[in-house]
Amino acid sequence: MEPIISTQDLKKIYRVGKVDVPALRGVDLTVQEGEFLAVVGPSGCGKSTLLHILGGLANPTSGRVLVDGNDFATMNEDDRTRFRRHKIGFVFQRFNLLPTLTARDNVAIAQHIQGNGFNPHRFESVVELLGLEEKLKHKPYALSGGEQQRVAIARAVICEPKILLADEPTGSLDSENSQAVLNMMRTLNRTFRQTILLITHNQEAAAVADRIVRMRDGRIISD
Ligand SMILES: Nc1ncnc2c1ncn2[C@@H]1O[C@H](COP(=O)(O)OP(=O)(O)OP(=O)(O)O)[C@@H](O)[C@H]1O
Numbered sequence: 001m002e003p004i005i006s007t008q009d010l011k012k013i014y015r016v017g018k019v020d021v022p023a024l025r026g027v028d029l030t031v032q033e034g035e036f037l038a039v040v041g042p043s044g045c046g047k048s049t050l051l052h053i054l055g056g057l058a059n060p061t062s063g064r065v066l067v068d069g070n071d072f073a074t075m076n077e078d079d080r081t082r083f084r085r086h087k088i089g090f091v092f093q094r095f096n097l098l099p100t101l102t103a104r105d106n107v108a109i110a111q112h113i114q115g116n117g118f119n120p121h122r123f124e125s126v127v128e129l130l131g132l133e134e135k136l137k138h139k140p141y142a143l144s145g146g147e148q149q150r151v152a153i154a155r156a157v158i159c160e161p162k163i164l165l166a167d168e169p170t171g172s173l174d175s176e177n178s179q180a181v182l183n184m185m186r187t188l189n190r191t192f193r194q195t196i197l198l199i200t201h202n203q204e205a206a207a208v209a210d211r212i213v214r215m216r217d218g219r220i221i222s223d
């Protein structure tokens with residue numbers, strides 16, 4: 001079967017003034033559809049850089065990335081934006097909800113932006129899975145951190161993205177809320193066969209995944 005993600009000798013060098021900062025030094029990674037993969041490693045080892053490139057938010061300096069059969073290098077900016085909207089869901093450490101909208105609208109707006117209109121069946125199943133039924137009328141200030149992150153996850157998966165990319169989604173949560181969010185990601189993976197790539201510092205977080213990729217100094221050191 002064709003992998004959903006594959007990279008070949010992926011390198012990223014940031015240039016800061018006259019100094020080159022190598023963030024990725026040759027990453028070969030293959031992910032199959034339906035996998036729940038955790039990427040772990042010390043601060044600065046290149047995890048977020050890798051995730052941004054896989055999501056089409058940044059360009060590699062060299063190497064190849066194929067996501068669901070698409071090569072970003074051959075796409076223009078419009079194609080890439082469309083691709084991201086339809087195929088990728090992002091979750092970050094900061095929840096980035098729109099403060100003036102209710103939980104319901106924060107989730108539903110993603111369907112409108114994507115352009116396929118509101119899908120009530122999908123909405124209900126995602127809201128139920130993330131345990132948000134009672135919180136839909138709340139605005140972000142009236143939600144706990146864990147609830148806000150669950151809304152952010154609902155927003156990220158509502159349009160049935162091929163891949164969910166999560167960068168330290170439990171990074172600002174206490175251990176109880178972290179565990180709840182991780183359990184829900186696992187259920188998402190099982191229920192919808194959602195492909196998930198989870199970046200984390202946290203060994204417990206990594207334990208909910210099926211596969212753990214360890215990075216160090218811009219390279220994968222074990223898989
Ligand atoms: N925009 C940038 N400009 C210059 N250097 C950068 C930039 N973004 C990241 N870096 C550098 O690239 C390296 C990898 O950074 P990255 O953010 O990918 O690490 P990380 O593994 O996600 O770390 P953390 O766990 O702290 O989030 C680091 O040395 C970092 O300082």
Ligand SMILES: [Mg+2]
Nearest residue numbers: 047048049167
């Ligand atoms: Mg990071």
